[in-house]
Amino acid sequence: MGKAIDAKNLNIYYSSFLAVEGVNMTIRPKTVTALIGPSGCGKSTFLRSINRMHEVIPGARVEGRLELDGKDLYGPGVDPVGVRRQIGMVFQRPNPFPTMSIYDNVIAGQRLNNKKMKKDATDDLVEQSLRGANLWNEVKDRLDKPGSSMSGGQQQRLCIARAIAVQPDVLLMDEPCSALDPISTLAIEDLINELKMDYTIVIVTHNMQQAARVSDFTGFFNIEGTGKPGHLVEMDETKTIFSQPKEKATEDYVSGRFG
Amino acid sequence: MTIDTERAQQEKVEPPTGPVSLVRAELPRWAPYGILVGSLVVVGVLLAVTGGFSIGLFVFLSAVLFGLVTYLISRLVEGARKATDRLVTIVVTVAFLIALIPLISVVITVVTNGVARFDSAFFTESMRGVGGANDLAGGGYHAIMGTLIITALAAVMSIPVGVLTAVYLVEYGSKSRLARAVTFFVDVMTGIPSIVAGLFAFALFALFFGPSIRLGFAGSVALSVLMIPVVVRSTEEMLKIVPNELREAAFALGTPKWRTILKIVIPTSIAGIASGITLAIARVIGETAPLLIAVGITTGVNFNPFANRMATLPVFAYYSYAAPGVPREPYLDRAWTAALVLIIIVLVLNLVARLVARVFAPKTR
Numbered sequence: 001m002g003k004a005i006d007a008k009n010l011n012i013y014y015s016s017f018l019a020v021e022g023v024n025m026t027i028r029p030k031t032v033t034a035l036i037g038p039s040g041c042g043k044s045t046f047l048r049s050i051n052r053m054h055e056v057i058p059g060a061r062v063e064g065r066l067e068l069d070g071k072d073l074y075g076p077g078v079d080p081v082g083v084r085r086q087i088g089m090v091f092q093r094p095n096p097f098p099t100m101s102i103y104d105n106v107i108a109g110q111r112l113n114n115k116k117m118k119k120d121a122t123d124d125l126v127e128q129s130l131r132g133a134n135l136w137n138e139v140k141d142r143l144d145k146p147g148s149s150m151s152g153g154q155q156q157r158l159c160i161a162r163a164i165a166v167q168p169d170v171l172l173m174d175e176p177c178s179a180l181d182p183i184s185t186l187a188i189e190d191l192i193n194e195l196k197m198d199y200t201i202v203i204v205t206h207n208m209q210q211a212a213r214v215s216d217f218t219g220f221f222n223i224e225g226t227g228k229p230g231h232l233v234e235m236d237e238t239k240t241i242f243s244q245p246k247e248k249a250t251e252d253y254v255s256g257r258f259g
Numbered sequence: 260m261t262i263d264t265e266r267a268q269q270e271k272v273e274p275p276t277g278p279v280s281l282v283r284a285e286l287p288r289w290a291p292y293g294i295l296v297g298s299l300v301v302v303g304v305l306l307a308v309t310g311g312f313s314i315g316l317f318v319f320l321s322a323v324l325f326g327l328v329t330y331l332i333s334r335l336v337e338g339a340r341k342a343t344d345r346l347v348t349i350v351v352t353v354a355f356l357i358a359l360i361p362l363i364s365v366v367i368t369v370v371t372n373g374v375a376r377f378d379s380a381f382f383t384e385s386m387r388g389v390g391g392a393n394d395l396a397g398g399g400y401h402a403i404m405g406t407l408i409i410t411a412l413a414a415v416m417s418i419p420v421g422v423l424t425a426v427y428l429v430e431y432g433s434k435s436r437l438a439r440a441v442t443f444f445v446d447v448m449t450g451i452p453s454i455v456a457g458l459f460a461f462a463l464f465a466l467f468f469g470p471s472i473r474l475g476f477a478g479s480v481a482l483s484v485l486m487i488p489v490v491v492r493s494t495e496e497m498l499k500i501v502p503n504e505l506r507e508a509a510f511a512l513g514t515p516k517w518r519t520i521l522k523i524v525i526p527t528s529i530a531g532i533a534s535g536i537t538l539a540i541a542r543v544i545g546e547t548a549p550l551l552i553a554v555g556i557t558t559g560v561n562f563n564p565f566a567n568r569m570a571t572l573p574v575f576a577y578y579s580y581a582a583p584g585v586p587r588e589p590y591l592d593r594a595w596t597a598a599l600v601l602i603i604i605v606l607v608l609n610l611v612a613r614l615v616a617r618v619f620a621p622k623t624r
Contacts, residue, residue, distance in 0.1 A: 053511060058433060085513030095504040098621035099526045109512040112522050146621065159508070166512055 002030040002200045003086075003169040005050060008065040011229075012042070012049050015059035019045050021229035023064075025219060032192060032201045034211035034238065037221030037253070042230025043204050046221070047172050050202065051087035052080040068169070085113075088168035092175045094155035096147030096162070103143040105158055106130060109166035125165055133161035134191050153184020160191065164199070171195065173203040177210065189214050208254055212242050220250045284336050291329060291345070298324040322353050366602070373599030376592040381600075386558040386570075397589065399597050401560040402575035406601075408564050409475045409554065409571060410544045413482035418536055420483075421490025428491070429498040430520055448488040456484040457549025464553070473555035475564030478571070481549035486539050493535025497528040530619035537612035541605045547573035572601045 005027040012020040020042035027033045035043040048054040049062055052073065066073045073083055096105045106126045110117055117125070126143070130136040135157045139150070147158055156176060163171060173192075177185040192201060192214045205211050211218055219235035234247045245251050302321045306312040326349045334342035376398075384398035424441065432438025460481035464472045501524050509519040525532070555568040556578050576597035583590030 051511065053507065056507060056510060081513050081515050083513075084511055089507075089511035091504060091507065091511075093504060095502070095508045097505060097508070097523060097527075099523075108509075109514075112509060112512060112514040112518055114518070148621070162508075162512065 002198060003069040004029045005170065005200065005202070006065070006067040006070075007046075008067070010046075010049070010062060010064040010066055012045055012054065012062050013060065014057060018229040020049075020221075021231050023232045025232060025235055027200060027202060027217070029069075029200050030196055030198070031216040032196050032203065032214055033217045033219065034215035035202065035204045035219050035221060036206070036208060036211050037230070037233075038223065039206075040226075040230070041221040041223040043219075043221040044174055045230070046232075047174055047202060047204050048089075050170070050172055051084045051089055053084070053089060055080055085109075085166060086168050087170040087172060088163035088166060089172045090156070090159050090163050090174070090176045093179050094152055094159050096150075096155050096158050098146065098148050100147060101144045102139050102147050102150070102158060105147045106161050106165050108162055129161040129165040132164050132195070133157045134187060134194075135161055151184070153180050153187060156180060156184065156188060157191065160188070160195075164195070168199070170200045170202065173201065175204050175206060178206065185210070208242075212238060218242070220245075220247075220253060222249055222253070283338065283341075285341075286333060286336055290332070294329050294332070295321075295325050298328060322349075325349065326353075369595060369599050369602060372592075372595035374596075376589075376596040377599060381593070381596050385560045387560075389558070397593060399570075399572065399575055399593060399600065401557070402570040402572045402597060403600060404560065404562065405475065405554075405569040406544060406572045406604075408562065409478045409550070409569065410482065410540060412476065412479035412564055413486055413543060414536070414540050416479065417483040417486040417490055417539070421487045421536075421539075422494050422532065424487070424491045425494035425498055426520060426525075428495055430516070430524070445488045445491050448484070449492065451484065452548075453481075453485055453546050454548040454552070456481045457552040459484060460549065460553045473553065473568045474566060475554055475561070475569040477553035478550045478569070479564065481553050482543045482546060485546065485549070486543045489539040489542055490536055493539065494532050497531035497535060498524060500531075501527045527621060530616040530621075533619055534612035534616040537608050537615060541608040541612075544604060544608070545573055545601055547577055550574050551577065572597045572604075576601070 005025075007023045007025040010020070010023040010025075011018060012023075023046060035047060037043050045054055050066065050073075054060045062074055068083075068086065072078070096102075097108055100108060103126055104111065106129050107117075107122055110122070110125070127136060127140075130139065135154060138154060139145075139158075142149075147155060150158065156179075160171075160176075177188050180188065189210065192203065195201060196216075203211075203215065215238045217235065218238045218241040220233045220241065221230050222233045223230045234241065234245055234250045236245070241250060242254055245254065251257075298321045302317060302324055303312075306317055306320070326346060329349060330342050330346045333345045378396075380396040381398040381400070382403065383400055384396060385401035386397050387401075389397035424445070428438050428441060432441065457478075460477045461472075463480065464474065464477045505523055505527060506519055509523045510516075514522075550571045551574050554571060554574065556574050557568040557570050561567055561569045576594045579590045579594035579597065583594075
């Protein structure tokens with residue numbers, strides 16, 4: 001588990017509109033990489049292109065190469081469904097399935113893909129995933145309750161448990177804490193630190209303190225103006241980006257003098 | 260922009276004198292009821308004195324007087340905003356009561372006329388051999404069974420077609436040309452008069468079996484022509500309100516699209532879909548015209564919708580009333596009871612729809 005991602009000259013389009021241009025990025029296995037930048041600069045689009053989730057929008061396509069441990073994710077014959085089984089995702093708003101219990105939510109990935117599992121094995125997987133998401137102690141007595149009965153922070157950790165239950169190689173997080181209070185945010189940040197033992201994590205965040213706290217590497221995306229494509233300005237170790245970035249634009253953004 | 264600033268400046272010129280009071284004069288709680296009783300008494304006395312008393316005039320004049328007096332008093336005591344609020348409340352309530360009049364009137368008429376023959380014979384006997392000197396009790400058993408069989412067949416045909424069409428429109432078609440064409444034709448189908456649906460079904464079967472053909476299945480076809488657009492519309496609305504985030508969550512777990520629809524989208528919206536379908540069934544079960552043409556009427560029990568005529572409750576009620584035998588009375592009684600049974604079936608279906616919605620709804624606690 002934990003694989004490397006390589007973007008080589010990646011252009012991302014929505015129909016004819018070029019949303020993100022010329023991204024070259026190497027994400028090392030078992031690290032946390034934060035993507036920062038102003039709204040609309042394409043960092044979420046880039047994140048979603050890693051597990052081909054942006055293709056949910058009709059007309060979305062990419063040019064260039066995106067590799068997972070050297071294997072082209074957009075090569076001919078590559079099934080996006082297969083890609084998503086290896087690259088999990090956590091969304092901005094917690095989205096547990098409302099028709100399922102906490103237990104069923106955790107193993108939703110298995111159930112939805114019709115994997116037959118023994119009862120013992122499922123129980124173990126649920127416990128292991130919930131422990132992995134630091135949620136086991138809070139919910140172990142009410143696994144049969146619906147997922148929507150929990151607090152927002154718990155729901156988000158349930159979504160993380162659901163994502164890691166399918167045992168992906170990479171975990172993508174699209175602003176996972178933006179709908180949460182500071183205490184839940186702290187719980188998730190601690191969790192990210194533990195998860196990077198096993199997974200490669202890419203996180204999009206608007207909160208620069210969060211990027212500084214949780215990530216090993218940081219990529220700064222920017223946009224020239226509305227209608228122009230977003231691009232990767234700079235990527236480096238997090239402490240370099242926040243102390244002595246090479247680009248003026250990065251320095252302005254991380255020090256709050258942007259715009 | 261400039262106008263706003265000017266207005267603001269004008270307002271600044273005259274600052275309110277003294278502190279603004281938050282307390283306003285208010286009519287007492289009982290005022291509306293007092294005014295209502297007052298108007299009823301005044302109008303009643305006036306009409307009695309002039310001698311032109313009638314219920315309709317009494318209610319109408321009382322409502323008008325009640326509205327006017329409330330508005331004026333409230334305007335004097337409470338000010339224009341509250342007065343308008345009270346007037347609009349009265350208008351809305353009166354409109355609601357007017358809308359209720361036909362409903363209550365129909366229910367009362369049907370129940371009072373239909374209860375006479377609402378007996379066990381009605382539910383166990385057909386009309387075979389009934390009439391003339393040989394007048395037995397007779398009943399609507401054959402019509403009840405016919406209605407249930409034909410409607411069930413129509414539902415069996417319409418539900419898969421309607422639900423799958425809605426799934427296509429919401430999940431696959433999005434804004435494609437085909438999806439827009441389907442939406443357009445579904446809208447057109449919603450407006451088809453039921454007699455046209457009946458003629459269509461009859462013409463279709465007459466094409467194969469000759470013009471004397473009457474059979475229950477033709478009625479089912481006619482009913483499903485009416486039912487499909489209703490099912491498509493309601494299912495479409497229900498699928499649309501399933502949050503996109505749930506679909507994305509399933510996709511991100513590596514779930515194929517068809518499984519996402521089957522296991523996430525439809526279970527999340529099943530409550531609305533099920534109640535929409537039940538209401539669609541309730542909508543077509545009382546159709547008369549298409550069954551009149553395509554199915555005809557018979558006096559005996561016929562459980563086979565693929566051969567010969569069948570009786571149905573609406574057509575049974577129509578023929579019993581339009582062409583009664585001699586003596587007339589038993590036929591008219593049976594017609595009313597048929598109508599009553601039909602209303603009860605629709606009522607039960609509506610209750611079932613609510614129950615279904617409650618049972619299937621996603622639980623939050």
